[in-house]
Amino acid sequence: MEILPFIMFAAVFLLLLLGYPVALTLGGVSVIFGVLTFGFDFFALLPLRIWGTMTNYVLLAVPLFVFMGVMLEKSGIAEKLLETMGMLFGRFRGGLAIAVVIVGTLLAASTGIVGATVVTMGLMSLPAMLKRGYDPELATGTIAASGTLGQIIPPSIVLVLLGSILNVSVGDMFVGAMVPGLLLVFLYLLYITLLGAIRPGLMPAIPVAEIRAFKGGTPWRTVIEAFVIPFTLVIAVLGSIFAGIASPTEAAAIGAFGALLLTFFQRKLSFDVLKSVMQETTWLTSMVFIILAGASAFSLVFRGMHGDRYLSEMIVQANFQPELFLAIVMIGVFIAGFFIDFIEIIFIVVPVVxxxxxxxxVDLLWVGVLLAMNLQASFLTPPFGFSLFYLKGVTPKEVTTGHIYRGIIPFIIIQLFMLVLIILFPELVTWLPDLLSGR
Structure with a gap:
């Protein structure tokens, strides 16, 4: 009996590596082991468990944040931001790369949809960077890394899911992730600036004539329009959460409605756009929730077979210290990110640990932000990093997969360095929530 939970766990990972669908693998393996262990009475428990998950008020934020992100993608805000920031920083060596990181940060705080951000920035900024003589590895690495910032900078679907599973307030998760997220952005900018000083040939400045042409028009009006729109939405969503005015779910509704209004004022809202956004939102939300249903079945069976208790006893008997167990979990999650999606890791690994x-x-808020930072790297690690797939789909023919894989390595190293900083200095996560709560 003691080994059955671990056989089930191994079976799920094996089937996932063989390419079977996540939701069906989780649900199917769980049903088989559930019937073998509990008999057909198991089917009386399963619907109640799934129903409890589907009626979770916190998880209602997922489709709302997805709607907000997809709608903003259609509004053209990202294009205007990239063009404006590129010209503002263009006279510096590495100015375009700096602009991409800053735009990625703003889009992360206003959309949080990795695929949309990477594709948009890949289509808009990569041809311009290559045309101006940027090294393909640097250009693709910067775009892929900047596009994944939406996983750690709130509002983030990863933080919503982690908060729900860890039973930590999603608002606290958002607040706790702010400082690490912004510090990661600073490290990206520092790396690009230093590299520009050491190896200027990798990132030439924009010709002076182009910058003069930009300034010859109405630059400040363009800058204000490009910045005010996304900042207004960020303040409305995150400000209402941090001020305690709205819950994350209510703030997600504000964001969804705000994105709708902004798209309308940009004159991009039409029936076809609305239909497209609703279809994409339904597809992405359905994917998350069907996986969540399978994960609920997995968790029910695993705990019903006392797998969590056996695992805890094994760790106690092995005299593991909390620090060693944390290191094992972090290394395991990082390696798993090479092969499986972040949603699968959240729903399979996190409920167990x-x-x-x-x-x-251990402070679960701190653990949650650590996991979010770790899971962000899963978007960038070959061979199955989703950001790499998204970017490769929109790159010119002269940019190879090898360019993308080599270009992302420095940014993965920066993320791992940031992970170590959070482990060594938990105050990076806990300081802001404690300050806002008055503790």
Whole structure:
């Protein structure tokens, strides 16, 4: 009996590596082991468990944030931001790369949809960077890394899901991730600036004639329009959460409605656009929730077979210290990110390790932000990094997969360095929530 939960766990990972669909693998394996262990009475428990997940008020934020992100993608805000920021920083060496990082940050705080951000920036900025003599590896690495910032900078679907599973307030997760997220952006900018000083040939400045042409028009009006729109939405969503005016779910509704209004004022709203956004939102939300249903079945069976208790006993008997267990989990999640999606890792691994962290007395808010930072790297790590796939789909023929893989390495190293900083200095996560709550 003690080994059955671990056989089930191994079976799920094996089937995922063989390419079977995540939701069906989780649900199917769970049903088979559930019937073998509990008999057909298992089917009386499963619907109640799934229903409880589907009626979770916190998870209602997922489709709302997805709608907000997809709608903003259609509004053309990203294009205007990229063009404006490129000209503002163009006279500096690495100015275009700096602009891409800043735009990625703003889009992360206003959309959080990785695929849309990477594709948009790939289509808009990569041809311009290559035309101006940027090294393909630097250009693709910067775009892919900047496009994934939406996983750590709130509002983030990853933070919503982690908060729900760890039973930590999503608002606290958002607040706790702000400082690490912005510090990661600073490290990206620092790397690009230093590289521009050391190896200027990798990133030439924009010709003076182009910048003069930009300034010859109405630059400040363009800058204000490009910045005010996304900042207004960010302040409305995150400001209402941080001020305690709205819950994350209510703030997500504000964001969805705000994105609709902004698209209307940009004169981009039409029936076809609305239909397209609703279809994409339905598809993405359905994918998340069907996986969540399978994960609920997996968690029910795993705990029903006392898998969490056996795992805890094994760790206690092995005399693991909390620090060693944390290191094992972080390394395991990082390696798993090479092969499976972040949603799968959240729904399979996190419910198993969360009770053990609780038993050790570890701050789950800190663990949640650590996991979010770690999972962000899963978008960038070959061979199955989704950001790399998104970017490759829109790159010119002269940009190879090798360029993308080599270009992302420095940014993965920066993310791992940031992960170590959070482990060494938990105050990076806890300081802002404590300040806002008055603790």
């Amino acid at each position: 969360a009770p053990i962290f609780t038993a050790f007395g």
